[in-house]
Amino acid sequence: MITFYTVISWLFFFSYWLLIAGVTLRILMKRRAVPSAMAWLLIIYILPLVGIIAYFLFGELYLGKRRAERAKSMQPYTTNWLKALQNYQHIFTTQNSDVAIPLFKLCERRQGIGGVKGNQLELLTHADDTLKILIQDIKRARHNIEMVFYIWQSGGLVDQVVESLIAAASRGVHCRLMLDSAGSRQFFCGSFPIKMRNAGIEIVEALKVNLFRVFLRRMDLRQHRKVILIDNFIAYTGSMNMVDPRCFKQNAGVGQWIDLMVRMEGPAATTIGIVYACDWEIETGERILPPPPCINKILSAQKSNRIIQVIASGPGFSEELIHQALLTVVYAARRQLIMTTPYFVPSDDLLHAICTAAHREVDVNIIVPRNNDSMMVRWASRSFFTELLESGVKIYQFKDGLLHSKSVLVDGQLSLIGTANLDMRSLWLNFEITLLVDDAIFGSTLAGIQDDYIAHSVLLDADQWAKRSFKSRITEQLFYFFSPLL
Known part of the structure; x- marks a missing residue:
């Protein structure tokens, strides 16, 4: 019996250090930033079991098998779409300021698309103004409305946004919402999702938090974008979630949140549309590549020649x-x-x-x-x-x-x-x-x-x-x- 327990002890000891050595080798092979690698190694060696579990949960950027396959399969279609967009030469800029040239060249090389011109831009600094202008844009929408947000929380003017979306869906506008599961947890626990889906609005709970899949996908990976697309020509993005600051985190002791949003009209909405299409396909498997830019609308927007490049990041997009x-x-x-x-x-x-x-x-x-x-x-x-x-x-x-x-x-x-x-x-x-x-x-x-x-x-x-x-x-x-x- 002593021999048996001795063998078991040695096997456990050997497996324990083999596991630590394997994780150590995996961290080193990933060639991550040195401070990050050192932090993980220290955690694993100070608190071995806790550290190893934490590393498998949060240490690597793993999207999950199904989403990773979708991200890979959509790349040829996205590349072809971007190549087709090059036929609209009049929307692409050929000149940049000296300070912008290196960055625009970097983005064009890595993303396969250059900066676009002919955009009208408006900076929105107050949540009330942003939500009221958005409601008017939704009321004028004729074809499609797509949104993605990290946090959607009911209350205040956000409820009016919901009502305007329901009205838009009732008149035949195709409405899609993609909301992060963790960030919009309170919204999904309420009654609005059922009401909106009954009105014909598609709502997707992105990156669902599921304890049963905790080791199959990195659970703290979040859909952090804030994007609105209307009729493939009007777009919003910036730091603001779909919340009314007067009703949001009032007990956090930090005061109201101060955000900045950009409302744009022009071909920039087309390039943002391809980002949304990729997100939608990664999450749902459905392909919704946006239509080419509307030439008539773009020509009418040429009076405001703002030059814009869009950077998208996350799994399936250009790394770093x-x-x-x-x-x-x-x-x-x-x-x-x-x-x-x-x-x-x-x-x-x-x-x-x-x-x-x-x-x-x-x-x-x-x-x-x-x-x-x-x-x-x-x-x-x-x-x-x-x-x-x-x-x-x-x-x-x-x-x-x-x-x-x-x-x-x-x-x-x-x-x-x-x-x-x-x-x-x-x-x-x-x-x-x-x-x-x-x-x-x-x-x-x-x-x-x-x-x-x-x-x-x-x-x-x-x-x-x-x-x-x-x-x-x-x-x-x-x-x-x-x-x-x-």
């Missing part, structure tokens, strides 16, 4: 493109760089690029909320402040609510607006979308909005920051350890 885009624009900055984000947990490469820009005497400004709804992100963000301040970066802490808008302005000319935060989840994991706008007039408008944010912010004083408590420093470094995983 948003991260590469951010690095490109930071290094391209010559005079000024202004960044707004609610969650600031940059990669080492992005942090180095921002600090280097400041050392090059670029006027670098970062605007973040003073109060944040995520305790972990709040402390992790603070761990980067010392290095930024020492480099000459100005850090503004917005005090009148949760500043949720995500924007970058480079030299007053090149604007980036979308759904991506400056954190690891947005840069490496979630489904995100970002608009690149190469236009000085649009940049001036965005600069005015950012100036207003600064006017309602407190500039972080380097001397005062250096006097923070030892306890705060320890807490910051503790959460910095987890920053590659946030």
Whole structure:
């Protein structure tokens, strides 16, 4: 019996270390960023069983077998659609500003489509205005309405959006909604989904959270895009979820959420439409490639020649493109760089690029909320402040609510607006979308909005920051350890 138990013990011991060695080898073979790899290895060796389970749950970007197969199978069709779009040469730009050229070339090379011109753009800074304008657009819709949101929560003006969608469906407009399962959990538990589906609106619960599939797909992968398409010509995107801020997270202690949306008319809606079509096919298996752009409408929009490039990220899309885009624009900055984000947990490469820009005497400004709804992100963000301040970066802490808008302005000319935060989840994991706008007039408008944010912010004083408590420093470094995983 002693021999038997000895053999069992050795087999268990051997299997245990074989498993740890296998996971270690898998982490090293993935060639992930060194800080991320080191964080995972430390967790696995300090808390072996917990660490291994956590790694299989959250360590790799795995979409799931069925979705991965759909993403792969749709690529030839998407490529052919993009090639066919090249026949509409009049919608593509042939000139960009000096600061935008490297980024637009990067995106064209990696996504197979260039920037498009002839777009009319409107920046929307107030949720009430955004929802009221959207309701009017829905009332005028004649053919189709497609939406994708991370969070959809009933209440306030959102209920009027629902009623307008039901009315649109009743007059024959094809309405599709794709909502993230975790973000819109409260919506799916309510009565509106049944009411909307009965009216003929297609509603898809994307990336369902299912404990029985916890090891078959990464459960914290989220559909984080916020996109609205109407009649393949009007499009919205930006940081705002489908919520009325007066009814959303009122007990979180951070104030109302402050968002930024872009409403556009023109061929940019066509390029956003292909992103939506890919998302829809990955989730449902149904192919809904958008029609080619309407030439008559585009010609009528030529009076406003805004140049736009669309960046889409997430499984099935160009890997690391948003991260590469951010690095490109930071290094391209010559005079000024202004960044707004609610969650600031940059990669080492992005942090180095921002600090280097400041050392090059670029006027670098970062605007973040003073109060944040995520305790972990709040402390992790603070761990980067010392290095930024020492480099000459100005850090503004917005005090009148949760500043949720995500924007970058480079030299007053090149604007980036979308759904991506400056954190690891947005840069490496979630489904995100970002608009690149190469236009000085649009940049001036965005600069005015950012100036207003600064006017309602407190500039972080380097001397005062250096006097923070030892306890705060320890807490910051503790959460910095987890920053590659946030």
